[in-house]
Amino acid sequence: MTHVLEGSLHRKCGGHYQAAVETVSLRVSGMTATVERGILRCSACGDEHRTVQQREAAEQAAIVAVRAEHGLMSPRELKHFRERLGLTHEQLGDLLYGVPRSVVEGWERGRYVQNPEADALLRSLDDPATLERRAAKAGVTLPIVLPLELATPIPVVPAADLPPAPAGDASLRDAPMTAALPPVPELRPDA
Numbered sequence: 702m703t704h705v706l707e708g709s710l711h712r713k714c715g716g717h718y719q720a721a722v723e724t725v726s727l728r729v730s731g732m733t734a735t736v737e738r739g740i741l742r743c744s745a746c747g748d749e750h751r752t753v754q755q756r757e758a759a760e761q762a763a764i765v766a767v768r769a770e771h772g773l774m775s776p777r778e779l780k781h782f783r784e785r786l787g788l789t790h791e792q793l794g795d796l797l798y799g800v801p802r803s804v805v806e807g808w809e810r811g812r813y814v815q816n817p818e819a820d821a822l823l824r825s826l827d828d829p830a831t832l833e834r835r836a837a838k839a840g841v842t843l844p845i846v847l848p849l850e851l852a853t854p855i856p857v858v859p860a861a862d863l864p865p866a867p868a869g870d871a872s873l874r875d876a877p878m879t880a881a882l883p884p885v886p887e888l889r890p891d892a
């Protein structure tokens with residue numbers, strides 16, 4: 702493959718490649734996005750060339766566009782969602798009817814995008830009953846995830862903030878513990 706850059710000579714015609722933009726429709730996970738893609742076009746004969754970088758940039762733009770159009774979970778949201786449920790990439794894939802681990806990782810890296818059906822299925826797992834049902838069918842052992850309020854340590858209240866002890870017999874309250882004990886009676890065998 703010839704390495705074409707902006708300003709490169711087109712040997713066939715003697716012209717030079719200039720940066721240009723084309724509008725293309727790209728397919729992403731069964732969805733279509735229309736994006737602008739940079740190209741190099743020969744100023745003399747119109748021959749067009751697209752670099753690997755230009756193709757990849759357009760594919761990334763298409764992923765961003767379909768995610769926005771269909772309201773799909775972002776890579777960051779998806780990662781947080783999986784971590785909140787305490788699932789590995791593989792387990793989440795299994796819960797989604799066998800999506801490969803590499804694809805789940807690709808979703809979280811923004812390399813791939815889940816289609817609307819997978820996105821809806823993902824969101825349905827937020828319901829504990831649905832999650833348990835899917836896990837039972839997929840043979841996934843769910844981790845025990847404590848609700849946030851139970852996982853949070855009980856705060857320690859400083860003594861100064863505690864309410865005052867109820868008023869009572871001041872002599873008893875302030876007396877040393879030993880003084881409150883009754884005298885031990887002597888044992889008498891014949892009593």
Ligand SMILES: [Zn+2]
Pocket residue numbers: 711713714715716717743744745746747748
């Ligand atoms: Zn040319």
